[in-house]
Amino acid sequence: MQQEIALKACPHCGGEATLASPAQWPYLTHxxxxxxxxxxxxxxxxxxxxxxxWTLRFGAEHPAEEDAAAKACPYCAWEEVVEGNNGLGNEPGHEGTLYFTACPNCLARGPHVRDKDGTLEAWNRRVGDV
Ligand SMILES: [Zn+2]
Ligand SMILES: [Zn+2]
Structure with missing residues (x-):
């Protein structure tokens, strides 16, 4: 059941956010x-x-080093990232494998892209009041 609640916009693209439960995303929690x-x-x-x-945005308060390849996690300011993919593709409405850069601390995942080499750039994209 989804609540009527104003969620902060996506830190990477400014998109409108929504909620997903384990029923929709079997491999994730809430x-x-x-x-x-x-x-x-x-x-x-x-x-x-x-x-x-999701609402906490420590990335703005604790940015990674200037020359770091990856920006800090927008949610927990963790400075290490890992690469991941969604396997054979289990995103509703999206066929095939998608790749992403993720935070091993809070398990947030950056934008999912087709191009394996494009995940870090997508992760580093930050818009608005991250
Ligand atoms: Zn987004
Ligand atoms: Zn994090």
Missing amino acids: IVFCPSCLAKGPQGPDFADAIAQ
Whole structure:
């Protein structure tokens, strides 16, 4: 059941965010995600936790080093990232494998892209009041 709640916009593309439950995303817990770029917020045990983590934007307060390849996680300011993919493709409405850069600390995932080499650029894209 989705709540009527104003969610902060996606830090990567400014898109309108929405909620997803484990029923929709079998491999995830509760998350806030962006249907435009398919970025996923930190995973939480319930929607309240997922929303609270999505709303925190420490990336702006604790930016990574100037010369760091990857910008800090927008939600938890973690400075290491990992590369990932969604396997054979289990994004509703999106066929095939998509790639992303993710945060190993809060498990947030950046925008999902077709080009394996394009994930970091997508992760580093930040718009608005990240
Ligand atoms: Zn987005
Ligand atoms: Zn994080």
